[in-house]
Amino acid sequence: MRVSLFVTCLADQLWPAAAVGAVRVLRRMGCDVQFDERQTCCGQPAFNTGYRPEACALARRLIEIFESSGSDAIVSPSGSCTAMLHHYEQLFEDAGWRARARGLAERTHELSSFLVNRLGVEDVGARFAGRLTWHDACHGLRDLKIKDEPRRLLRHVRGAELVELPPPGAETCCGFGGTFSVKYPEISVAILDEKVDAIDRAGVDAVVSGDASCLMQIGGRLSRRGSAVRALHLAEVLAATT
Amino acid sequence: MSFDRDARTALADGQLRGALRHATTLFGERRRAAIADVPDWEDARDRARAIKDETLLHLDRYLEQFVANAEGAGARVHWARDAAQACDIIAGIAERRGARTVVKSKSMASEEIRLNAALAARGIAAVETDLGEYIVQLAGEEPSHIVVPAIHKTKGQIAALFAAKLGMEPSDDVTRLAAAARQALRRRFAEADLGVSGVNFAVAETGTILILENEGNARLTTSLPRTHVALMGIEKVIPRFADLEVFLRLLPRSGTGQALTAYQSLLTGTKRQPVDEGPEELHIVLLDNGRSRMLASPVTRQTLACIRCGACLNACPVYRQIGGHAYGSVYPGPIGAVLTPQLLGMGESAELPYASSLCGACRDVCPVKIDIPAVLLHLRAQTVARRASIGTRALLERLAFSAYAAVMARPRLFEWVMGCARAVHIVPPLGAWTKWRDLRPLAPRSFRDEWRAGLHETEGS
Amino acid sequence: MTDSDAARRDILRAIRENLKPRGIAPRSAEPVQSTADPGPAARGSPPGLRPGSVGPVERASPDAVTRFKAQLAAVGAQCTLACGEPDAARALARILTDAGARRVVGSDAPLVQRLLSTLGHDFVRESLDRLSRDDLFACEAGVTTAQWGIAETGTLVLESARERSRLLSLVPPIHVAVLSTRCICESLGDALDRVRQAASHAITFITGPSRTSDIELTLVVGVHGPQTVHVLLLEDV
Numbered sequence: 001m002r003v004s005l006f007v008t009c010l011a012d013q014l015w016p017a018a019a020v021g022a023v024r025v026l027r028r029m030g031c032d033v034q035f036d037e038r039q040t041c042c043g044q045p046a047f048n049t050g051y052r053p054e055a056c057a058l059a060r061r062l063i064e065i066f067e068s069s070g071s072d073a074i075v076s077p078s079g080s081c082t083a084m085l086h087h088y089e090q091l092f093e094d095a096g097w098r099a100r101a102r103g104l105a106e107r108t109h110e111l112s113s114f115l116v117n118r119l120g121v122e123d124v125g126a127r128f129a130g131r132l133t134w135h136d137a138c139h140g141l142r143d144l145k146i147k148d149e150p151r152r153l154l155r156h157v158r159g160a161e162l163v164e165l166p167p168p169g170a171e172t173c174c175g176f177g178g179t180f181s182v183k184y185p186e187i188s189v190a191i192l193d194e195k196v197d198a199i200d201r202a203g204v205d206a207v208v209s210g211d212a213s214c215l216m217q218i219g220g221r222l223s224r225r226g227s228a229v230r231a232l233h234l235a236e237v238l239a240a241t242t
Numbered sequence: 243m244s245f246d247r248d249a250r251t252a253l254a255d256g257q258l259r260g261a262l263r264h265a266t267t268l269f270g271e272r273r274r275a276a277i278a279d280v281p282d283w284e285d286a287r288d289r290a291r292a293i294k295d296e297t298l299l300h301l302d303r304y305l306e307q308f309v310a311n312a313e314g315a316g317a318r319v320h321w322a323r324d325a326a327q328a329c330d331i332i333a334g335i336a337e338r339r340g341a342r343t344v345v346k347s348k349s350m351a352s353e354e355i356r357l358n359a360a361l362a363a364r365g366i367a368a369v370e371t372d373l374g375e376y377i378v379q380l381a382g383e384e385p386s387h388i389v390v391p392a393i394h395k396t397k398g399q400i401a402a403l404f405a406a407k408l409g410m411e412p413s414d415d416v417t418r419l420a421a422a423a424r425q426a427l428r429r430r431f432a433e434a435d436l437g438v439s440g441v442n443f444a445v446a447e448t449g450t451i452l453i454l455e456n457e458g459n460a461r462l463t464t465s466l467p468r469t470h471v472a473l474m475g476i477e478k479v480i481p482r483f484a485d486l487e488v489f490l491r492l493l494p495r496s497g498t499g500q501a502l503t504a505y506q507s508l509l510t511g512t513k514r515q516p517v518d519e520g521p522e523e524l525h526i527v528l529l530d531n532g533r534s535r536m537l538a539s540p541v542t543r544q545t546l547a548c549i550r551c552g553a554c555l556n557a558c559p560v561y562r563q564i565g566g567h568a569y570g571s572v573y574p575g576p577i578g579a580v581l582t583p584q585l586l587g588m589g590e591s592a593e594l595p596y597a598s599s600l601c602g603a604c605r606d607v608c609p610v611k612i613d614i615p616a617v618l619l620h621l622r623a624q625t626v627a628r629r630a631s632i633g634t635r636a637l638l639e640r641l642a643f644s645a646y647a648a649v650m651a652r653p654r655l656f657e658w659v660m661g662c663a664r665a666v667h668i669v670p671p672l673g674a675w676t677k678w679r680d681l682r683p684l685a686p687r688s689f690r691d692e693w694r695a696g697l698h699e700t701e702g703s
Numbered sequence: 704m705t706d707s708d709a710a711r712r713d714i715l716r717a718i719r720e721n722l723k724p725r726g727i728a729p730r731s732a733e734p735v736q737s738t739a740d741p742g743p744a745a746r747g748s749p750p751g752l753r754p755g756s757v758g759p760v761e762r763a764s765p766d767a768v769t770r771f772k773a774q775l776a777a778v779g780a781q782c783t784l785a786c787g788e789p790d791a792a793r794a795l796a797r798i799l800t801d802a803g804a805r806r807v808v809g810s811d812a813p814l815v816q817r818l819l820s821t822l823g824h825d826f827v828r829e830s831l832d833r834l835s836r837d838d839l840f841a842c843e844a845g846v847t848t849a850q851w852g853i854a855e856t857g858t859l860v861l862e863s864a865r866e867r868s869r870l871l872s873l874v875p876p877i878h879v880a881v882l883s884t885r886c887i888c889e890s891l892g893d894a895l896d897r898v899r900q901a902a903s904h905a906i907t908f909i910t911g912p913s914r915t916s917d918i919e920l921t922l923v924v925g926v927h928g929p930q931t932v933h934v935l936l937l938e939d940v
Contacts, residue, residue: 049639183674186250319707491891530714
């Protein structure tokens with residue numbers, strides 16, 4: 001299976017372990033992984049803040065790049081960026097671009113969804129000792145309906161114990177919301193603190209999620225509050241073998 | 243309106259935040275329990291949304307049908323372009339009917355048009371009879387939640403309020419507080435000349451208006467006084483009597499977690515005989531006030547599908563932290579963030595569409611499947627396109643996104659910029675981030691560095 | 704043209720203007736085929752009755768009566784079963800005595816008048832026609848019938864065309880509703896079918912006593928409407 005990696009600008013620059021881990025896991029599962037260096041950003045920050053022409057331009061660019069990849073699937077270590085690609089169709093009025101966007105969306109998968117639903121695997125041979133809890137990133141959860149898949153993958157990680165986050169729960173937003181986190185930081189952090197309180201109560205070694213943006217938000221507050229709990233990307237855990 | 247400032251005030255209020263946490267959690271649990279009883283819940287949502295879509299696409303037709311049938315049954319229907327006209331109509335009715343005392347049951351539309359102030363300006367005092375609305379009226383405040391207007395007040399605060407305004411012995415006993423309000427209001431009901439109510443649904447097929455409630459104050463408001471004025475937004479109309487069933491299935495469960503509220507009043511015109519019970523005159527006021535504008539695009543049109551259940555408020559992580567007052571209008575929470583800018587115009591409320599993390603929890607719980615995040619994104623795009631927000635912050639943001647677009651279109655430039663940042667350990671001076679959260683240091687090597695350094699070769703993992 | 708007429712013209716015009724599609728297929732003059740269930744009336748089934756639903760002249764299924772009673776309890780309404788009028792009269796007296804209600808007002812339903820006429824001198828029977836508003840507010844119990852009961856939700860349905868029960872079921876703190884088991888229908892939809900035919904100007908659905916949670920989300924029963932709803936369920940002899 002030929003897979004083209006949609007790395008996402010955030011993972012590329014700020015959380016490369018997520019992307020490196022994704023490559024390793026996909027290869028372990030027998031995929032031939034390609035990476036097109038021309039890719040940069042999917043345009044989500046622009047789109048979410050209301051800068052549609054800018055988002056459109058980046059969307060066209062990314063569609064062209066991935067169309068030329070000749071791969072069976074495009075896989076990304078980010079639910080929100082994958083969801084953005086799935087929304088590309090709505091950015092265009094032109095029927096031609098809409099069709100191309102639709103075509104791209106059909107081939108683009110978030111990592112956990114790809115592993116479980118496309119490859120049909122739940123055990124990726126990972127080993128990671130520790131108590132973990134999972135945070136459902138909003139776009140992955142609500143736009144892509146990813147809920148079961150990461151949990152199934154984590155339950156097969158040798159040495160790992162997965163616990164569900166106490167109320168307000170795994171499904172509650174972490175408060176990042178892109179530019180919301182810096183436009184309304186006090187509200188963002190108020191939302192975040194409830195999540196971090198729950199993580200504290202869960203008594204875990206690490207909180208795991210499928211989106212680097214959530215991990216930056218959660219991890220940033222955990223360390224500021226002096227917590228020993230680590231923030232890890234799903235791909236980092238799945239790639240671990242020790 | 244200053245959402246930013248009001249939100250910070252709310253965040254500093256520990257008691258308010260505790261009350262909000264408690265209320266939104268409880269309502270969420272009750273809603274979940276109530277919908278577990280309805281095996282075809284998703285189907286009901288789809289049907290209700292389809293009915294709303296159909297109605298809105300032919301709103302003129304259904305409004306005219308409603309009016310014809312309501313008038314045929316004896317109601318008088320008035321049309322109001324905007325808040326001022328609606329207030330004028332209602333005050334005029336009150337004056338013509340010689341009304342000295344007016345009782346009101348819950349009507350968000352009446353708060354939207356600031357009816358009480360308009361009546362007061364013409365020497366007519368209107369008293370709110372819904373307990374929560376009565377409390378906020380006594381306190382001189384605005385409601386902070388669609389379903390529980392006084393959620394931001396503790397019983398201690400209410401006790402103090404009642405002691406001051408009603409001369410009641412201060413008491414923390416909620417039953418005694420409610421009884422005091424009941425007693426004070428019963429006199430008003432007995433004396434009232436005119437009752438003003440809202441409308442939950444207006445049936446085109448029969449000219450019927452339906453009012454839901456738990457307390458009984460709407461029934462009293464609409465059956466005791468000689469004159470009943472029912473105020474409704476034009477979007478409240480639904481096509482058929484039988485359509486009421488699906489909305490009655492969805493609204494109470496979504497709003498309060500009840501299978502049904504204690505009372506539904508279905509009123510069609512006026513009494514047939516003078517000797518019958520009920521008002522002599524029924525006046526229905528149809529309010530536009532910006533609603534017709536929302537019909538223009540399918541994205542914004544769905545805002546008008548709202549049945550005012552309040553479920554989105556209870557699901558929203560932002561509302562949970564700041565409550566209703568910060569939204570600066572009668573409609574708070576997710577629906578408020580999209581409805582208020584569209585009613586008032588973006589200039590007034592340009593901040594509201596940005597006051598969301600776009601998590602989508604509201605969309606999950608909306609009984610009529612309004613895609614609130616889609617409307618928020620639409621309004622944000624409108625703000626940017628129209629340069630609706632002015633000031634240095636907006637200008638800097640525009641420059642930032644122009645730079646972002648230029649950099650992201652050029653992978654080499656992108657790498658170069660990030661490389662520089664990495665080399666000199668420069669992170670953008672995001673005080674708004676770093677005041678509360680550590681910023682993860684830029685990794686020494688980006689992914690694409692790793693890729694080029696060897697990851698591109700297949701290794702045994 | 705009055706202000707209201709001008710506004711009507713303007714609003715309808717604004718609606719039509721805003722609904723004009725932008726460069727897409729023109730809106731047809733006919734209403735779109737609704738995807739929603741139009742209801743039995745539109746579907747052409749016999750007025751008032753869905754296939755398989757309960758009619759007023761047939762016996763209600765025992766199942767519906769059981770469910771109705773269970774739902775009444777769930778929503779905080781009381782229920783007493785009586786078999787025939789004499790039994791009902793005795794039950795009514797007991798209900799009123801237990802509730803401590805002396806000053807009682809009954810609706811104009813013949814059944815209610817007959818039941819009230821059996822009450823002894825312990826009670827003061829008021830007549831709605833001769834009651835001033837203040838006196839109505841001083842009454843302790845209002846007795847009415849209900850035209851329908853809804854099994855699904857434990858709801859009473861009152862139709863103004865059939866009985867003057869609007870105020871008596873609302874103002875006094877105790878409401879006693881006499882309901883024949885033959886009038887219990889299955890669901891909200893059934894009830895809506897039935898009341899639509901009668902086209903009363905005021906139809907009231909009552910589910911349990913009046914309530915509020917406006918103060919700190921603490922439930923208080925009996926705010927503006929009755930604190931007690933007691934259903935006297937009448938089975939035919």
